[in-house]
Amino acid sequence: MESKIEDIVNMCAPCQATRHESAHAPVHWWETTKNPWSRLHVDFAGPFQGKIFFIVVDSFSKWLEVFLVKSTSSQSAIKPLRSLFATHELPDERVSDNGTAFTSDELKTFMQDNLNRHIRCAPFHPSSKGQAERMAQTTKDFLKKTPEWQDIDLRLSRFLFNRHITPHTSTGRSPAELMFKIQLKTFFDKIHSYELPTAKHEIGREKSFNDGDPVWVRNYSTGPKWVPAKINSRNGPISYAVELDDDERIIKRHLDQIRIRHVAEGVMT
Structure with a gap:
């Protein structure tokens, strides 16, 4: 009797048209790719x-x-x-x-x-x-x-x-x-790894200054091209506040605008 019922249902067009979907086939696993963007x-x-x-x-x-x-x-x-x-x-x-x-x-x-x-x-x-x-x-x-x-x-x-x-x-x-x-x-x-970068000399050594170091700084007013000063403080990754020797003014200069000033026996060279 069950076989006959199955036959009748299989021959019934409305039954076939409205039946539920068949059981899902096993999921197809894509072949594993071996390289990115393949x-x-x-x-x-x-x-x-x-x-x-x-x-x-x-x-x-x-x-x-x-x-x-x-x-x-x-x-x-x-x-x-x-x-x-x-x-x-x-x-x-x-x-x-x-x-x-x-x-x-x-x-x-x-x-x-x-x-x-x-x-x-x-x-x-x-x-x-x-x-x-x-x-x-x-x-x-x-x-x-x-x-x-x-x-x-x-x-x-x-x-x-x-x-x-x-x-x-x-x-x-x-x-x-x-x-x-x-x-x-x-x-x-970026927060945890942030450090002030250092500039490089032309010969490859790190270039940096400490507070009080004697230096030459680029002069953009009248007078010599370079004037004596000393480092007041570091105010950025590659900039310093410097105090001029002649009038004690404090100005800001980029690292490229500062040179080491050697002092020996009271004579600047």
């Missing part, structure tokens, strides 16, 4: 908050790029891709769905000219689009948490910077480290 996953996202975004993800490093675009046309994909190719290099593969922009002759010609292979995903099947789909959702989730009155470019820049410096769960390393083999400096890195 395989790119691309997708459009939106309209969201009245904006359309073009998403590009490097499968190796998880480096993310998000562009504000006017439409989902081929040109809206070609323009940011051309900019990225000029910055990073030509990739080997591009993964996208079968959207009109990605299958157009215009984009196909552009990719062929750049020797880039196109891998297509199944339509209406977000999971097969992989990383671009997930990053598009991550981008939208972030924008939802920020006030819409803020400038969209500012919000995207902050989001992308945080993504680039944060270790990814699948790699354990930041996208910047895998992409460029460097750690991007953050605001806190």
Whole structure:
């Protein structure tokens, strides 16, 4: 009886047309890329908050790029891709769905000219689009948490910077480290590592002065080109306040405008 029921249901057109989806197939794991910028996953996202975004993800490093675009046309994909190719290099593969922009002759010609292979995903099947789909959702989730009155470019820049410096769960390393083999400096890195830089002599030795050191300083008023003075204080990375010997005035001079003055047995040389 069960077999007969199955046969009847299989022959019933309305039943077949309205049945639930079949069990999901096992998730397709993309072949692991061995180098940065080899395989790119691309997708459009939106309209969201009245904006359309073009998403590009490097499968190796998880480096993310998000562009504000006017439409989902081929040109809206070609323009940011051309900019990225000029910055990073030509990739080997591009993964996208079968959207009109990605299958157009215009984009196909552009990719062929750049020797880039196109891998297509199944339509209406977000999971097969992989990383671009997930990053598009991550981008939208972030924008939802920020006030819409803020400038969209500012919000995207902050989001992308945080993504680039944060270790990814699948790699354990930041996208910047895998992409460029460097750690991007953050605001806190610059605070902790800040030191006053020192200038160099022409012969390569560090040039700096201590308070009270006798020096020659460049004179820009009447009289000699160089006049005697002494260091009063350092007031910047490469500038000093100096006290003139003749009238005890304190003036400011750049490091390049100060020379060592040797004093021996009370005679200046």
